[in-house]
Amino acid sequence: MLEDRTIVIVGAGHAGVQLAASLREEGHEGRITLVSDDPRLPYQRPPLSKAFMKREAEADALILRGPGFYEQKRIDLRLGATARSIDRAAKRLILASGESIPYSRLVLATGGLARPFKVPGAEFAGVHVLRDMGDAEALRDRLENSRGVVVIGAGFIGLEFAAVAARSGLKTTIVEVAPRVMGRAVSPAISDFYAGAHRGFGAEVLLGAGVAAIDGADGKARGVTLGDGRVLPAAFVVVGVGVVARDGLAREAGLDCPNGVRVDALMTTNDPDIFAIGDVALHPNAWGEREMRLESVQNATDQARALARTLTGKPTPYAALPWFWSDQGDLKLQMVGLMDMADTFVTRGDPASRAFSVFGFRAGRLVGVESVNKPADHMIARKLIPAGAALTPVQAADTGFDLKALAKAAG
Ligand code: FAD
Secondary structure, three states: OHHHHOEEEEOOOHHHHHHHHHHHHOOOOOOEEEEOOOOOOOEOOHHHHOOOOOOOOOHHHHEOOOHHHHHHOOEEEEOOOOEEEEEOOOOEEEEOOOOEEEOOEEEEOOOEEEOOOOOOOOOOEOEEOOOOHHHHHHHHHHHHHOOEEEEEOOOHHHHHHHHHHHHOOOEEEEEEOOOOOOOOOOOHHHHHHHHHHHHHHOOEEEEOOOEEEEEEEOOEEEEEEEOOOOEEEOOEEEEOOOEEEOOHHHHHOOOOOOOOEEOOOOOEOOOOOEEEOHHHEEEEEOOOOEEEOOOOHHHHHHHHHHHHHHHOOOOOOOOOOOEEEEEEOOEEEEEEEOHHHOOEEEEEOOHHHOOEEEEEEEOOEEEEEEEEOOHHHHHHHHHHHHHOOOOOHHHHHOOOOOHHHHHHHHO
């Protein structure tokens, strides 16, 4: 029956494209329709704030799959097509064009949006966010033609952009309301190290600094006024204050969306024929022991792979260990596990050498490792954590202790 075999995917980011590919690998023979509101061939997002921003890679190098892939795998890729609503009773996805596409299974892989920043002046021209290729192109131009930038928010994306800006010689000021950088995701030691590193790249880093307004003239941003009255002039402003789930489509269709589309371990929503994966999915995380949304390529692609198995008759709960990376200047940060669960942190190696790791333990159990320019520690940690290896904080901090041997023994 054709109807049972039609899978429609909304969103062609890392999650949607991986799902389409994995469905074919898992033997799905039926129709796959991949709906993308972006007119470009689906592309990778991480390089937008890294190689692409530095002009080390152009747009062509970022595409996830070549144009021939979709044809060869019989994936009906609809570019520049926005999904407007879901008719759950009739099992149809309605596009902005009015076209209605029948589905037997619908997957929402709609990602996120830059969190809106509600201060006076946020609407001025020259206030940028960085979420898609268009945003990155606009910022790349500004980097070449401007004298100074204020980056609001010291999360991963803001800091990656700030590193490129400062190292290119642009006067760069980073303004963060929290007392430390990347505070929601990393240990205090990593925050301290990175605040220092960004100062070394040439940026001014202001912590515990709230923004009162974005200043402007003639409709154009001219800088930022802080809560304490300080004025920071700038030619443009980058706002990187987080990501919100793009769950409007699901919400309007009556799906449960407290903060993203709520799914179970099989990525199923409260409608058994509708699923959600990637940045938009509020899922029960096996490692985090709670419901969460994760914003990473690993999470998007691993959820897609698990769902492809489930949709081809091999129910596979999502249980992958989270990992993430961020490139800032000459520093490669790699993280595995969930550091916000840790109650004890130890440092392995000397931060002054710009190559070290921080190990996080909870009640004596290793729950996360952050590595700076230490890819070997990261790879070992990806074995140690799932194996539940018996590592003590004292051993982790001792650079003479052989982690590799422990990982090997732990299998
Ligand atoms: P997305 O990639 O956001 O894709 C969702 C797609 O759905 C979008 O193309 C969107 O336009 C489309 N869409 C939404 N609604 C509709 C609709 N109604 N109709 C049609 N289409 C729709 N992660 C890392 O792990 N490491 C990094 O170093 C890293 N760096 C990053 C740097 C930047 C600048 C950004 C923006 C993100 C970065 N990330 C990084 C995060 C990572 O890119 C995301 O976690 C990942 O893209 C999530 O994939 P996704 O498919 O869930 O969502």
